[in-house]
Amino acid sequence: MRRLERQSFLGPNSDQVLANTKVGLVGLGGGGSHLVQQFAHLGIGGFVLVDPDVIDLGNTNRLVGGTLADVAAHRAKVQIAERLIRGLQTDGDVKSIQARWESALDELKGCDVIVGAVDSYGARDELERFARRYLIPYVDIGMDVLKCREGDFLISGQVILSSPGEPCLRCCNFITEERLEREAEKYGAAGGRPQVVWSNGILASIAVGIVVELLTPWRRRTEGFIYLEYDGNRKTVTVSNCVAEVVGRTCLHYPDDERGDPAFDVRHLREKSNVSPKLDLSGQVVGSPRRKLWWRRLVDRILACRNRPQHDRL
Amino acid sequence: MRTQFRITSALLSQIRKDLRRPHLFASERVGFISAGLAWSGSSVLILARNYHPVADEDYLDSTAVGAMMGPEAIRKAMELGLLKRDAVFHVHSHGGRGVPAFSSIDRREHAKFVPDFLKVAPQNIHGALVLSDCAGAGVIWTAGARAPERISNFVEVGAPLRKWGMQ
Amino acid sequence: MTCEEELAGLCLLWPRAALRYEGGKPLIFLPEFQVKSGGQVSTMDLLLCPHQHSGYVTRLFFRQQLGRGANWSVHAVCGEQWWAPSWKDVQPNQSWPSMLANHLKAVE
Numbered sequence: 162m163r164r165l166e167r168q169s170f171l172g173p174n175s176d177q178v179l180a181n182t183k184v185g186l187v188g189l190g191g192g193g194s195h196l197v198q199q200f201a202h203l204g205i206g207g208f209v210l211v212d213p214d215v216i217d218l219g220n221t222n223r224l225v226g227g228t229l230a231d232v233a234a235h236r237a238k239v240q241i242a243e244r245l246i247r248g249l250q251t252d253g254d255v256k257s258i259q260a261r262w263e264s265a266l267d268e269l270k271g272c273d274v275i276v277g278a279v280d281s282y283g284a285r286d287e288l289e290r291f292a293r294r295y296l297i298p299y300v301d302i303g304m305d306v307l308k309c310r311e312g313d314f315l316i317s318g319q320v321i322l323s324s325p326g327e328p329c330l331r332c333c334n335f336i337t338e339e340r341l342e343r344e345a346e347k348y349g350a351a352g353g354r355p356q357v358v359w360s361n362g363i364l365a366s367i368a369v370g371i372v373v374e375l376l377t378p379w380r381r382r383t384e385g386f387i388y389l390e391y392d393g394n395r396k397t398v399t400v401s402n403c404v405a406e407v408v409g410r411t412c413l414h415y416p417d418d419e420r421g422d423p424a425f426d427v428r429h430l431r432e433k434s435n436v437s438p439k440l441d442l443s444g445q446v447v448g449s450p451r452r453k454l455w456w457r458r459l460v461d462r463i464l465a466c467r468n469r470p471q472h473d474r475l
Numbered sequence: 476m477r478t479q480f481r482i483t484s485a486l487l488s489q490i491r492k493d494l495r496r497p498h499l500f501a502s503e504r505v506g507f508i509s510a511g512l513a514w515s516g517s518s519v520l521i522l523a524r525n526y527h528p529v530a531d532e533d534y535l536d537s538t539a540v541g542a543m544m545g546p547e548a549i550r551k552a553m554e555l556g557l558l559k560r561d562a563v564f565h566v567h568s569h570g571g572r573g574v575p576a577f578s579s580i581d582r583r584e585h586a587k588f589v590p591d592f593l594k595v596a597p598q599n600i601h602g603a604l605v606l607s608d609c610a611g612a613g614v615i616w617t618a619g620a621r622a623p624e625r626i627s628n629f630v631e632v633g634a635p636l637r638k639w640g641m642q
Numbered sequence: 643m644t645c646e647e648e649l650a651g652l653c654l655l656w657p658r659a660a661l662r663y664e665g666g667k668p669l670i671f672l673p674e675f676q677v678k679s680g681g682q683v684s685t686m687d688l689l690l691c692p693h694q695h696s697g698y699v700t701r702l703f704f705r706q707q708l709g710r711g712a713n714w715s716v717h718a719v720c721g722e723q724w725w726a727p728s729w730k731d732v733q734p735n736q737s738w739p740s741m742l743a744n745h746l747k748a749v750e
Contacts (some may be wrong), residue, residue, distance in 0.1 A: 275631065296481040324634065334534070341697035351564065376636055413666070416663070418561075420522035420524050421512050425512040
């Protein structure tokens with residue numbers, strides 16, 4: 162039996178399509194950990210995992226795959242995510258970057274889809290701008306817990322698909338200048354907000370379904386713009402009211418002629434590739450301490466063998 | 476150099492629709508795609524921006540080839556590279572299904588004018604595409620290269636997202 | 643004044659200034675600018691945003707974080723990584739050279 166046989170309704174080539182897809186996951190906390198787990202099970206073949214943090218005790222109420230041993234070991238969230246993937250795909254193409262996503266732009270450019278599980282409007286705004294510039298569909302998920310009057314709380318969230326050419330997060334007023342200003346006044350501090358595993362799971366699962374439908378649709382009609390609102394109190398996920406207002410309209414926030422690197426120059430590649438590696442006297446490549454030339458490695462092996470105690474030698 | 480050509484489904488549909496339009500005397504239509512470029516590692520992403528059909532009056536009546544562009548068509552395309560700093564790709568369609576291939580006439584004709592775009596915009600790569608009804612193929616020219624290189628793979632960005640070519 | 647006129651004014655100060663665009667709005671790239679900060683001069687690229695960005699009415703982005711300046715944050719702008727200190731209320735209704743000078747006060 163093939164590992165992915167039960168999802169063969171996704172199409173005769175679905176295994177290959179999923180295996181040939183590279184997904185960028187920005188944020189590997191509560192939402193992102195669900196995403197990586199599900200994508201790994203599905204057979205997505207390429208991952209760019211980006212998160213600067215290590216797991217702490219407070220994450221263990223929701224970080225899928227994270228253990229108390231990981232907390233004790235100060236394990237990076239990207240390492241936990243990669244471990245999840247490798248448990249199902251030993252030879253998957255996984256690039257784990259323990260850094261802020263703004264430091265991983267080169268790697269993210271090569272993705273087919275980017276899914277953001279970030280915790281600020283500013284990050285979402287810039288991630289979407291980035292994705293639009295490089296013609297990459299972007300899926301955003303997020304949840305919130307709001308205190309209502311009389312001591313009640315409202316659990317809410319959203320899943321939004323923003324595809325190049327289709328309405329964007331600004332078109333549907335999810336990102337507004339007012340929201341960005343309010344956030345900037347707090348210097349973008351978003352830590353410590355309430356987060357729970359089941360809501361993250363619901364939102365991540367919907368996002369995964371949206372990505373799979375983009376790649377291997379199981380029905381004829383697929384949407385280019387999706388905005389779903391989650392109400393955790395009513396236990397519902399509904400299409401946002403704004404969809405009817407914006408769908409079919411051209412997004413004016415991202416002009417087509419902005420696509421690409423602003424100062425691209427192909428001659429820079431030739432300059433890069435003309436630089437020869439420099440060698441020091443030991444035969445090691447300067448600036449690349451792990452790279453030794455073949456003859457250096459052979460000499461090291463011979464010397465190591467000679468210096469081994471008598472009884473260890475074959 | 477690995478290259479990936481990305482284009483939205485909407486733009487691709489627009490191009491195919493335009494290329495199917497009949498012309499008074501040319502047996503096929505051609506146009507130009509303007510694109511932005513980006514590094515991704517040592518690969519280059521070609522990001523289609525707009526489509527610029529060759530105007531009806533800019534064709535020359537010729538029996539030697541399916542569509543003969545006049546100098547005005549080339550001049551307008553060169554302006555995209557010079558003034559807007561776009562990467563420029565000639566495009567036409569062979570119709571049919573599957574991944575198409577350039578004919579020997581295509582290759583001969585492209586070599587006559589595509590390298591000239593490098594004179595006005597040497598910082599870019601430029602090239603040519605041929606489309607079928609469901610896929611495409613292409614080549615790029617870079618300054619100093621002796622011969623064009625194949626575009627490694629394509630991504631059609633839409634719902635659904637489609638990829639073809641070398642992975 | 644138009645963008646081109648504003649840019650011409652800025653080019654008197656820094657000839658290599660160039661326009662870039664994001665979200666349909668212009669930004670001004672100032673390559674290898676000499677930034678005076680804490681009594682020292684650092685050479686680095688700057689990116690001036692003369693309109694609202696990330697909750698600020700205008701913004702100046704730096705290629706690297708400096709010792710001076712408060713609450714630095716990292717951003718992705720025009721496909722590249724940039725840094726910016728928190729420095730409010732540099733209004734958009736002034737010339738670009740004046741705007742640049744007012745933003746640079748954040749790191750003096």
